Amino acid sequence: MKVLAIVRTELTRTFRWRANIFFLLIMPMGLILLLGVAFGNSNARVGVVNRGDGALAGQLVKALGNEPGLDARSYGSQGSMEKAVERGYVSAGLVIPSRFDARIQAGKPVALRYFGRPDSLAPQVRIAVESAVSAQGSDIAAAQIVRSARKTSLQSALGRVKAVKVAAPVSVQLLSAKGGKYPKSQGQFDRSASTQLLLFVFLSALTGSVWLIETRRLGVARRMLSTPSSAREILLGIVIGRWVITLMQSLLIVLFSWLVFSVSWGNPLGTAAVILSFSLVAVGAGVLIGTLFSSEQQAGPVGMIVGLTFAAIGGSMAPLDAFPTTVRKVAHVTPHAWANDAFNHLLVNGGGFGTVLLDVAILCGYAVVLLTLATWRLRRVLTA
Numbered sequence: 537m538k539v540l541a542i543v544r545t546e547l548t549r550t551f552r553w554r555a556n557i558f559f560l561l562i563m564p565m566g567l568i569l570l571l572g573v574a575f576g577n578s579n580a581r582v583g584v585v586n587r588g589d590g591a592l593a594g595q596l597v598k599a600l601g602n603e604p605g606l607d608a609r610s611y612g613s614q615g616s617m618e619k620a621v622e623r624g625y626v627s628a629g630l631v632i633p634s635r636f637d638a639r640i641q642a643g644k645p646v647a648l649r650y651f652g653r654p655d656s657l658a659p660q661v662r663i664a665v666e667s668a669v670s671a672q673g674s675d676i677a678a679a680q681i682v683r684s685a686r687k688t689s690l691q692s693a694l695g696r697v698k699a700v701k702v703a704a705p706v707s708v709q710l711l712s713a714k715g716g717k718y719p720k721s722q723g724q725f726d727r728s729a730s731t732q733l734l735l736f737v738f739l740s741a742l743t744g745s746v747w748l749i750e751t752r753r754l755g756v757a758r759r760m761l762s763t764p765s766s767a768r769e770i771l772l773g774i775v776i777g778r779w780v781i782t783l784m785q786s787l788l789i790v791l792f793s794w795l796v797f798s799v800s801w802g803n804p805l806g807t808a809a810v811i812l813s814f815s816l817v818a819v820g821a822g823v824l825i826g827t828l829f830s831s832e833q834q835a836g837p838v839g840m841i842v843g844l845t846f847a848a849i850g851g852s853m854a855p856l857d858a859f860p861t862t863v864r865k866v867a868h869v870t871p872h873a874w875a876n877d878a879f880n881h882l883l884v885n886g887g888g889f890g891t892v893l894l895d896v897a898i899l900c901g902y903a904v905v906l907l908t909l910a911t912w913r914l915r916r917v918l919t920a
Contacts, residue, residue: 540773580606580607580627580628580657580660580661580664581606581607581608581609581625581626581627582600582606582607582608582609582626582627582628582629582630582661582664582665583609583610583611583617583620583621583625583626583628583629583630583651584597584600584608584609584610584611584617584629584630584631584632585610585611585612585613585614585617585629585630585631585632586610586632587631587632587633587634587636588632588633588634588635588636588637589634589637590636590637590638591637591691592636592637592640592672592676593632593636593637595672596632596636596668596669596672597610597632599668599671599672600630600664600665600668602668603664603665603667603668604664606661606664606665609626611629614631614649617629617631617651618651621651621652621653622653624653627652627653627657627658627660627661628650628651628652628653628657628658628661628662628665629650629651629652630648630649630650630651630665631648631649631650631651632648633646633647633648633649640676640690641690643680648669650662650665675694676690676694679693679694679696680693682696729789729793729797729799729801730801730876730879730883731851731852731853731876731879732789732852733786733789733790733811734814734847734850734852734872734875734876734879735843735847735852735853735872736785736789737782737785737786737811737814737815737818738814738817738818738821738843738846738847738871738872739839739840739843739844739847740781740782740785740818741778741781741782741815741818741819741821741822742818742821742822742825742839742840742842742843743822743836743839743840743843744778744781744822744826744839745822745823745825745826745829745835745836745839746826746832746835746836746839747826748774748822748823748826748827748914749826749829749830749831749832749835750832771911771914771915774823774914775819775823775907775910775911778819778822778823779815779816779819782815782818782819783811783812783815786811786815790807790811800883801882801883802879802882802883802886802887803882803887803888803889805888805889806878806881806882806887806888806889806891806892807879807882809889809892809896810875810878810879810882810892810895810896810899813896813899813900813903814871814875814899816899816900816903816907817871817899817902817903817906819903819907820902820903820905820906820907820909820910821842821906821910822839823907823910823911823914824906824909824910824913825838825839825842826914827910827913827914827916827917828913846870846871846872847872849866849867849869849870849872849873850867850870850871850872850873850875850876851867851872851873851876852872852876856873856876856877856880871898871899871902874895874898874899874902875895875899877895878892878895878896878899881895
């Protein structure tokens with residue numbers, strides 16, 4: 537009962553300060569939104585200027601948008617599209633010329649202008665664009681034969697060609713390297729949700745060390761020790777209280793991101809294991825910092841710097857895939873890298889609980905070391 541009373545006190549102190557609601561929930565959700573909008577769409581973007589006014593030009597634009605991994609964005613002029621390519625808003629650009637339909641109807645060739653930066657995804661995007669153009673060209677070539685044989689319009693012949701293609705479909709199945717089902721693409725906000733959860737849970741736990749210092753500075757800890765409560769009960773109450781706060785923050789982020797952004801968190805058991813173990817790591821680090829400094833002014837900035845540094849190195853600000861091999865190895869000094877690897881197994885590869893066992897075990901190892909040091913230090917400063 538005494539432990540539960542201390543846990544309740546920790547919760548009351550945290551949520552009595554209304555600014556904590558902003559840092560625990562509103563700010564993480566805002567960053568999930570911003571990062572998801574900016575970087576969440578995994579499709580490459582191609583800008584399209586459609587100067588043609590016929591059905592064939594419209595069909596080509598639609599075909600570009602239907603290409604796997606390609607997102608077609610329309611622009612009103614070639615100048616605005618070129619500027620978008622130059623500034624990196626789109627990976628490449630395509631100009632469909634005027635009289636596109638008329639030239640095809642007359643059996644004349646049509647030149648499409650393609651723009652791309654040499655240091656972007658333009659070469660890969662060009663393959664997808666050529667695929668869409670080639671598919672339409674094949675349909676038109678077949679339709680020209682039908683039109684010549686049946687003395688009908690090109691659009692009517694094209695309709696007959698597409699009807700034949702629909703009647704005789706070719707089934708394509710994508711398989712992973714191991715022969716299993718290929719994982720589905722992540723949603724726009726999935727990766728930003730998991731990385732921001734790790735960032736803010738760890739950051740909140742570290743900056744929450746100021747409450748522990750305040751407890752010591754105001755003499756609350758000494759008054760608790762003067763009661764029949766043992767040092768072990770006080771230590772357990774403080775640690776469990778901080779752990780419950782991090783779990784509440786994690787649960788709120790998971791629920792709100794699922795409801796608002798339709799984020800899929802993968803296997804529930806695997807996700808719960810990662811969150812539980814990482815929260816223990818965060819609590820251990822936060823309590824340890826709270827015992828190493830004597831004032832809130834010292835602990836607050838240090839907690840912020842350590843939290844942001846670990847997040848940056850561990851892949852919570854930029855994907856680990858973007859790092860060189862050596863840097864990725866160094867990044868795994870941080871618990872964030874192991875937790876991000878675990879979420880990658882669950883959310884990207886569609887793995888289950890078994891795929892994250894190693895990552896969870898390593899996180900538990902971090903937690904044991906940090907909590908052991910933290911409770912040893914906390915016992916010393918409380919009983920000194």
